[in-house]
Amino acid sequence: MRKKALRRTTLFLLSLTAIIVFSITACNSKILWLRPAKINSTIVQTDQSSLAQKSAATKIVSHTLGQVEIPVHPQRIVVLDGSFFLDPLLALAIKPVGAATCPYCIKSDTLNQFDADIPLVGHWEQPSLEKILSLKPDLIVGHIWQKQYYALLSAIAPTVMIDTDSEVDFKKNLKYLAAILDRSDRAEEILAEYNQRIQKFRQQLGEKLKTKTVSVLHLYGSGPTVHVYGSDFAPYGQVMIDAGIPLIPAYKKLKGYLEVSLEALPDWDADILFIDVLRKTDSEKLKSLSFLKQPIWSTLKAVQNDRVYAVSWASTVVGPITANQLIDDLYRYFATIDEDQ
Structure with a gap:
């Protein structure tokens, strides 16, 4: 692993x-959507005011560990990998409210243009449940190799686990995240430009x-x-x-x-x-x-x-x-x- x-x-x-x-x-x-100014101007602002206004509607989505009920339009997403999930979410103009990090890794210079102010929620191999809870997420996204935390994370917010160890197709991962977040049209535009x-x-x-x-x-x-x-x-x-x-x-x-x-x-x-x-x-x-x-x-x-x-x-x-x-x-x-x- x-x-x-x-x-x-x-x-x-x-x-x-x-x-x-x-x-x-x-x-x-x-391409236009790759520019920091463009992403920052269209990013979903997941602050407390937007949280109060979000729709109560939910839907059922499938993931590696089964099915889970999530908001139709999640407003406060926490990712357990500050690179692999952050890239497609930012491309979709969605900025997470928190991200786990790899302390022995150096992040892409390109991604560093966009994510300097995203709060950290601990080590990606041992994320801080306390920090995640404090961010009041309405969706958590992680890797299947982090499944030992699934039950605890699910008690905080709906959690989706993705089998990225066996699936490294960035296009498929983008489409999956876009589908569960109701951004499929945007994903198709991104892939067409690519x-x-x-x-x-x-x-x-x-x-x-x-x-x-x-x-x-x-x-x-x-x-x-x-x-x-x-x-x-x-x-x-x-x-x-x-x-x-x-x-x-x-x-x-x-x-x-x-x-x-x-x-x-x-x-x-x-x-x-x-x-x-x-x-x-x-x-x-x-x-x-x-x-x-x-x-x-x-x-x-x-x-x-x-x-x-x-x-x-x-x-x-x-x-x-x-x-x-x-x-x-x-x-x-x-x-x-x-x-x-």
Whole structure:
């Protein structure tokens, strides 16, 4: 569970190698709903006055642990993950009144633009029931791996548990949350805008990408321990496939995640290599990048060609807002692709 939970952690490192950032129109033209000013102006204000005016109407919704009766229009939502649930809710213009946090994680810089004033309700592995109760929520949203708190949380407010360990499809999660919150039309608009950006990316860079291969390695610890993720294991993989990023053939057979020995690193080599570091503690240990000097790393084609980049996609791409940020990143990294010739 801890390893799976790591994909929701947030962390950002600087590039391992310097790259030239080109100004591309599609990259810079952020879609309207992604702008902080737009979200903040349309956000649902869940204060005491709105709580007093909310409708008493309820409905039955299904979730991983069964069915539960929730308000038709919840006004005071608490989320037990301040990234994975926060991203789609903010995209839907819904601002929670409280969120659990991961103290050893660094949140996406993109999400940090929107959530600085959301009260914290403790550690996501041990949320504070007292703090949650004090916020008077009318809906609580959590992960299935937090189910040991379900009975206690349900005594505070209707609680919905989502099986995000086995379901990392950010589009499906967005649609589910939108459905129970009566925002399905908005979700369809968000996904339509996402698809338009994806198609524009493929039209502009698709031909260039046909001649290249791409690989993503995930690092833990100072060793480091190396893992690779299948496209079914983290939301960023879904975005890369949508964008037509030419991952090496080995990824097509991969389900879940796989630990890779140093001796097997050449099997995951590519023209362009992304190094994903997941945890705050790992980032401190790996800042020197000394592991790249080990003989086995120096044999990799991407290392020799200076096409290795540090990213935080597995930990920060968690919903539609950060998925759109990843599209911007892809423009930036692949803008100079012809310089490899």
